[in-house]
Amino acid sequence: MFGKLDWSAIPxxxxxxxxTSFVLILIVIGLLILITVKKWWPxxxxxxxxxxxxxxxxxxxxxxxxxxxxxxxxxxxxMRTQQAAAINAAGYLTPEHYNQIFxxxxxxxxxxxxxxxxxxxxxxxxxxxxxxxxxxxxxxxxVGFWLTASGALLVNVSLFIGEFARTGWLPxxxxxxxxxxxxxxxxxxxxAVQISGIGTLITGINIVTTILKMxxxxxxxxxxxxxxxxxxxxxxxxxATFPILTAALAMLTLDRYVDWNYFTNTAGGNxxxxxxxxxxxxxxxxxxxxxxxxGIFSEIFSTFSGKPLFGYRSMxxxxxFICIVSMLVxxxxxxxxxxxxxxxxxxxxxxxxxxxxxxxxxxxxxxxxYGGRVRFEVPMLWSLGFIFTFxxxxxxxxxxxxPPADFLTHNSMxxxxxxxxxxxxxxxFAVFAGLxxxxxxxxxxxxxxxxxxxxxxxxxxxxxxxxxxLYVLGLLGMTRRLQHINIPEWGPxxxxxxxxxxxxxxxxxxxxxxxxxxxxxxxKLRDVTGDPWDGRSLExxxxxxxxxxxFAVMPNVEGEEAYWGIxxxxxxxxxxxxxxxxxxxxxxxxxxxxxxxxxxxSVFGFAMVWHIWWLASLALVLAIAGFVVFAxxxxxxxxxxxxEVARVDRARRLAREAALARLSEQGAxx
Amino acid sequence: MSxxxxxxxxxxxxxxxxxxxxxxxxxxxxxxxxxxxxxxxxGPASKRILVGYGFWIFLLSDIVIFSCFFAAFAVxxxxxxxxxxxxxxxxxxxxxxxxxxxxxxxxxxMLGFAATQVRNRLWTQVFLAITGLLGLAFLLLExxxxxxxxxxxxTPQRSGMLTAFFGLVGLHGLHVAVGGxxxxxxxxxxxxxxxxxxxxxxxxxxxxxxHALDIVWIGIFTIVYLIPSRP
Numbered sequence: 001m002f003g004k005l006d007w008s009a010i011p012x013x014x015x016x017x018x019x020t021s022f023v024l025i026l027i028v029i030g031l032l033i034l035i036t037v038k039k040w041w042p043x044x045x046x047x048x049x050x051x052x053x054x055x056x057x058x059x060x061x062x063x064x065x066x067x068x069x070x071x072x073x074x075x076x077x078x079m080r081t082q083q084a085a086a087i088n089a090a091g092y093l094t095p096e097h098y099n100q101i102f103x104x105x106x107x108x109x110x111x112x113x114x115x116x117x118x119x120x121x122x123x124x125x126x127x128x129x130x131x132x133x134x135x136x137x138x139x140x141x142x143v144g145f146w147l148t149a150s151g152a153l154l155v156n157v158s159l160f161i162g163e164f165a166r167t168g169w170l171p172x173x174x175x176x177x178x179x180x181x182x183x184x185x186x187x188x189x190x191x192a193v194q195i196s197g198i199g200t201l202i203t204g205i206n207i208v209t210t211i212l213k214m215x216x217x218x219x220x221x222x223x224x225x226x227x228x229x230x231x232x233x234x235x236x237x238x239x240a241t242f243p244i245l246t247a248a249l250a251m252l253t254l255d256r257y258v259d260w261n262y263f264t265n266t267a268g269g270n271x272x273x274x275x276x277x278x279x280x281x282x283x284x285x286x287x288x289x290x291x292x293x294x295g296i297f298s299e300i301f302s303t304f305s306g307k308p309l310f311g312y313r314s315m316x317x318x319x320x321f322i323c324i325v326s327m328l329v330x331x332x333x334x335x336x337x338x339x340x341x342x343x344x345x346x347x348x349x350x351x352x353x354x355x356x357x358x359x360x361x362x363x364x365x366x367x368x369x370y371g372g373r374v375r376f377e378v379p380m381l382w383s384l385g386f387i388f389t390f391x392x393x394x395x396x397x398x399x400x401x402x403p404p405a406d407f408l409t410h411n412s413m414x415x416x417x418x419x420x421x422x423x424x425x426x427x428x429f430a431v432f433a434g435l436x437x438x439x440x441x442x443x444x445x446x447x448x449x450x451x452x453x454x455x456x457x458x459x460x461x462x463x464x465x466x467x468x469x470l471y472v473l474g475l476l477g478m479t480r481r482l483q484h485i486n487i488p489e490w491g492p493x494x495x496x497x498x499x500x501x502x503x504x505x506x507x508x509x510x511x512x513x514x515x516x517x518x519x520x521x522x523x524k525l526r527d528v529t530g531d532p533w534d535g536r537s538l539e540x541x542x543x544x545x546x547x548x549x550x551f552a553v554m555p556n557v558e559g560e561e562a563y564w565g566i567x568x569x570x571x572x573x574x575x576x577x578x579x580x581x582x583x584x585x586x587x588x589x590x591x592x593x594x595x596x597x598x599x600x601x602s603v604f605g606f607a608m609v610w611h612i613w614w615l616a617s618l619a620l621v622l623a624i625a626g627f628v629v630f631a632x633x634x635x636x637x638x639x640x641x642x643x644e645v646a647r648v649d650r651a652r653r654l655a656r657e658a659a660l661a662r663l664s665e666q667g668a669x670x
Numbered sequence: 671m672s673x674x675x676x677x678x679x680x681x682x683x684x685x686x687x688x689x690x691x692x693x694x695x696x697x698x699x700x701x702x703x704x705x706x707x708x709x710x711x712x713g714p715a716s717k718r719i720l721v722g723y724g725f726w727i728f729l730l731s732d733i734v735i736f737s738c739f740f741a742a743f744a745v746x747x748x749x750x751x752x753x754x755x756x757x758x759x760x761x762x763x764x765x766x767x768x769x770x771x772x773x774x775x776x777x778x779x780m781l782g783f784a785a786t787q788v789r790n791r792l793w794t795q796v797f798l799a800i801t802g803l804l805g806l807a808f809l810l811l812e813x814x815x816x817x818x819x820x821x822x823x824x825t826p827q828r829s830g831m832l833t834a835f836f837g838l839v840g841l842h843g844l845h846v847a848v849g850g851x852x853x854x855x856x857x858x859x860x861x862x863x864x865x866x867x868x869x870x871x872x873x874x875x876x877x878x879x880x881h882a883l884d885i886v887w888i889g890i891f892t893i894v895y896l897i898p899s900r901p
Contacts, residue, residue: 136720201731209724217713243731247738251837260826260833261751262742268749268830277738554713628855636868 003611004184009162014097021160050590052138053548054123057145059442061120062435064149068113069428071156073508075105080466080501084494086484098483099166100185104155106169110285111193112152114423117431118292119148119203122231124442126207128539128546129225131216131555131562136209138588139630144202146598151196154605158188162609165189168481170278171252173263173271178256184609186256191605194249197242199598204238207231216538218557222316225537225561226309229316230295233323234288240327241284248277272337279330286423287326291319293430294361297383300437301365303533304380305372308561311364318360325354335403336410344403351401355394362387377533378452382433385460386425393421396471414474417467424463432459432511440527444544448521451514458507466500469493529659530652536564543652549587549640552649553580574664576656582649585640593630597623718871725875729882732845736886739838740893747898749830756898759819759835765895768811769887772846775804776884783877789865794873795857801880802853805846812843835894842890845883852876 011017035041048056078093078101085091093101123141127134135141158164165185167176176186211232215224251262252274261269302309309315331339331347365387374380396418400406409415432455440446473493478485485494518525530543538555539546541563559565570576600623607616715723747756782797816836819825826836856876859869 132714136724205724205727205731208727209720213720213723214714239727239731240734243734244738247735251738251742254826254833254837258826260837261749261830262746262833262837264830266751267828268746268751269833270745270749270830273742273745277741631855631859631872634863 005610017159049595050592052142052588052591054127054135054141057141058120058124061116061123061145064152065113065117065120068108068152072105072109072113075101077501080498084498087488087491088486091484095483100164102481103165103168114289114427116148118289121434122207122292125539126210126228126231128550129228129537130219131538132214133550135206136214137206139591140202141206142594143597144199146594147199148196150598150602151192153602154188154192173274174265177264187609190249190253191608195601195605197245200238201242204235207235208239216554216557223557223560226298226315227295229319230291233319234291236323237284237288241281244277245281248274275334279333283330284326287322290426293427296430296434297386300379300383300433301368303535304375304377305369307368307372310367314360315364318357322357329354332401335406348401348403352398355398358394378449379433379437381456382429386429389425393425409474411479412474413470413478413480416480417470420467440532441539441544444527445522445525446527446532448514448517451510451517455507455510455514458503458510462500462503462507465503466497469497528655536561538562547648549585552582552645570660576653582642582646584642585645586637587640589636589638593626596626721871722874725878729878739841743834743838746830746834751829753829754824760895760899764811764815768808769891771804771808772884772887775801776881779877779880786873794860798853798857802850805850809846842886849880
């Protein structure tokens with residue numbers, strides 16, 4: 001009846017996960033009670049859960065990502081402290097538990113932390129920057145988000161019921177085959193990643209179509225903000241490579257569930273085929289994450305230097321160059337496979353060449369600041385911290401791209417330090433820079449600056465104190481994923497690293513404090529103009545927060561930096577453009593199909609993990625039935641009456657006129 | 671070109687006239703872009719173009735999945751583990767019938783869409799039904815093949831080569847089966863709701879999907895069956 005599921009799945013003998021589970025379950029129950037008592041359900045259901053508004057979905061993506069970042073950070077704290085505590089000692093984590101923790105850390109940070117954040121930014125910003133009212137397929141957007149959330153749910157369920165994989169964040173066979181890992185950990189991994197991967201693919205298709213086919217009049221390719229270019233490149237990579245992950249995981253699933261022989265080490269299976277396939281996705285994946293991060297930095301450098309981005313066209317070219325070359329470097333993850341001198345040489349050279357594209361970008365950002373009036377606001381601090389951190393990370397990457405050097409550092413702590421150097425320094429810094437930068441746009445009030453600066457400095461210093469010792473440890477010969485350590489000379493470096501984690505914790509606390517203080521002072525910090533940073537792209541042309549239809553009248557773009565042009569004209573003529581003729585707007589109706597489908601997909605994944613076949617079949621049928629019922633719907637859109645459109649837009653115009661008057665009073669006009 | 675039965679809105683007629691091949695601009699002329707084609711100067715594309723375009727991108731990603739299974743077959747086709755080789759598996763007669771059924775179904779599918787273009791519900795349904803039946807015939811032949819192989823002991827568990835073979839051919843079969851369910855749903859929708867805008871869009875997507883499966887089958891037919899079974 002319940003497949004492999006019985007009471008032994010609850011980790012009663014392991015206090016750590018058990019207590020965590022209890023606390024989490026209590027928090028969730030408390031939240032549910034709070035929502036019920038406060039009668040927030042109708043609001044949540046109508047405004048968020050069933051929303052197909054790209055902005056709401058973007059916010060939910062970011063929320064999911066931040067929650068998962070915290071979960072992944074908790075794993076990181078355990079890993080660092082375990083290694084520091086386990087020098088010629090047992091430490092406090094059993095090997096089985098430790099292995100689950102580093103697997104969960106990698107999986108969660110990349111797939112359920114960084115990915116939702118990056119997708120959230122793209123969702124929120126791309127339609128606004130392109131001057132349109134939504135993405136190409138709003139309902140599918142909701143489906144994509146909820147499938148990602150469904151995958152995240154499955155990973156976290158594995159904490160309470162059963163176990164997670166102990167194989168590392170990419171489950172290499174033959175270790176991940178049933179013969180060597182018979183438990184449910186790898187199955188949880190497979191279904192969670194498979195389900196969220198489908199969600200990501202849907203979002204990728206959606207954003208590619210939006211960017212290529214849905215831009216406001218006049219928004220030709222070379223007028224798009226660089227963030228849109230990087231989102232396009234990133235989503236092209238999603239469309240081209242997430243199917244490879246889907247295929248590789250499907251093959252591993254077949255091996256595990258029905259004893260096929262794709263990756264077994266018997267009967268003609270080929271484990272290295274998995275490693276090749278999974279890295280053919282895995283390497284582009286890091287560029288899927290970091291390209292939008294580059295886009296975020298481009299927007300920030302240009303805004304806070306008060307200048308157009310230096311070398312816009314070379315930035316676009318470098319983005320597309322990276323997009324293509326990122327698919328030609330995957331073998332550098334396993335030079336030690338022994339593919340031979342010629343193959344290793346090719347991939348060594350291609351891996352080094354990709355640094356050229358990134359170098360172009362770094363110089364462009366530096367030249368953007370050159371001669372500009374640089375404002376050191378919080379987003380700019382993160383961006384400057386990024387340049388410093390990312391260059392070091394990139395240079396150690398070039399070292400690793402040289403096959404003979406890689407043979408010495410393969411799977412060492414040097415590698416661990418390198419990829420944290422680029423992913424934390426590149427993606428996580430970008431996420432925080434972006435959150436600080438666009439927060440006023442999204443929620444209508446600014447964030448407290450002093451706490452933001454404290455958060456940056458703690459995070460920046462903490463990062464370096466944590467990871468610089470890992471480079472040294474790698475060169476001293478320490479390999480990654482060690483559950484305990486019997487070389488006392490490594491001790492001091494591991495202790496320094498733990499101290500760095502302590503500083504990072506201060507950074508997290510400051511970040512939370514910033515949010516709390518800003519929400520408390522939200523009336524004082526309110527952004528009335530909709531353009532708090534003196535922005536240059538079209539999202540700043542809307543009020544903060546933007547109305548659900550984004551633009552009352554679709555903007556007509558007449559040059560690069562669409563909003564800057566509009567603003568300059570208003571300042572020169574001392575008035576806004578004449579009031580347009582308002583027309584009613586067609587907007588998509590809300591739909592519960594995404595939530596419905598994802599709910600049953602979660603049940604399906606859970607049932608497959610525990611081999612509850614009847615439940616899996618039932619859930620799959622219901623998930624598909626949701627789509628058919630949705631397809632039967634007669635009405636897909638509703639009309640926003642012209643009075644409503646006019647009312648919202650006139651309020652915006654009033655705020656802009658007031659801002660313009662303030663500017664001329666201050667004598668800031670030419 | 672006759673205008674009888676074309677979409678009723680003048681806008682659509684204008685677009686088809688100006689841009690018969692859906693190029694987004696006038697054929698053989700640099701001229702000004704067409705509204706609704708999604709090019710930067712004219713604003714967002716029409717819903718029809720968005721749907722078709724998005725579905726094309728989905729199909730490309732689906733073809734990437736197939737290409738992984740093709741790659742696995744290429745890697746493992748000699749990994750027979752002492753079991754049967756490809757030439758022990760192939761039965762050319764059944765293969766010919768399968769191919770004929772699938773290619774003919776694609777042709778019927780196209781005729782069905784031609785009927786949709788002139789908004790003829792009866793012929794649309796007739797051709798869609800024939801498409802589905804031919805697809806079903808293809809699937810039955812494939813199931814018969816798999817059962818035959820299993821009876822001879824040639825199961826995917828036997829060797830890496832058989833795993834890759836069943837995986838690739840089975841994946842294509844799964845797509846045909848899913849396409850069949852989709853087709854049944856579409857026939858029901860056409861019957862109940864007629865040729866509404868979104869239903870025509872879904873028929874366009876279904877056509878693309880069904881033709882793509884044909885193209886993949888050509889690849890399987892050649893790379894999996896014909897080349898490795900040469901004596």
